[in-house]
């Protein structure tokens with residue numbers, strides 16, 4: 001099982017969209033995919049039709065409402081074959097206050113996922129845009145990190161903030177977390193988009209994916225209608241870009257595994 005976190009402390013950069021796109025594409029390629037919704041706003045859960053908190057959520061894993069149930073009892077199937085979700089609920093917003101400083105609370109998600117290792121090939125964790133106990137859990141549980149970054153002027157400051165937090169978390173987990181910055185909402189017609197992409201590549205080099213996700217109104221419409229991108233025709237720009245991104249990420253992972261074995 002490979003665990004990917006999708007995180008950025010800046011809001012609205014395409015984290016949830018990226019999680020849903022990659023999760024549904026992995027499932028359509030025959031992989032068993034689990035999407036984990038770590039955002040109390042539960043937009044990912046809503047996207048795949050799981051009602052906010054109605055049947056248990058990540059909140060329960062933290063045991064603040066009694067002993068924690070096994071993670072498998074919280075996993076929901078979606079309307080898509082091989083695509084499951086561990087849902088969020090708004091109660092999760094209180095977790096920082098309740099358990100934020102309690103020892104061991106940073107590894108709750110890692111432990112829960114360890115119990116699901118035989119059930120899934122890929123786990124994609126959609127993070128909230130805030131650094132707190134939920135994001136710390138997501139980063140501690142992950143093998144790789146994707147940082148969607150909107151190609152606009154303000155995005156670079158947000159990205160730097162995210163990478164600084166990541167440095168802190170890497171020190172506490174004692175091993176590096178390889179990362180890929182994914183430029184999103186790119187509009188080649190605007191100077192701001194082109195300049196931002198150029199700056200990203202200059203500053204972060206190989207850590208930036210070769211694939212750039214374009215602004216595509218169909219992505220917005222799909223999220224409003226709750227339709228995962230895998231079910232779009234391949235010719236559509238956004239879907240095509242996410243498909244390319246998945247190929248790139250899987251090739252990268254193959255390379256990492258070959259390096260580790262060598």
Ligand SMILES: Nc1ncnc2c1ncn2[C@@H]1O[C@H](COP(=O)(O)OP(=O)(O)OP(=O)(O)O)[C@@H](O)[C@H]1O
Pocket residue numbers: 010011012013014015016017018039043127128129184185186213214215216217219220221223224238
């Ligand atoms: N490539 C794109 N083209 C056009 N619209 C997009 C694209 N990617 C995402 N969007 C839209 O932008 C909005 C924000 O995207 P999304 O919810 O994925 O961001 P997020 O980082 O998860 O936000 P939050 O921080 O609030 O959780 C959504 O309405 C989504 O449909």
Ligand SMILES: [Mg+2]
Pocket residue numbers: 015016017039043126127
């Ligand atoms: Mg989101």
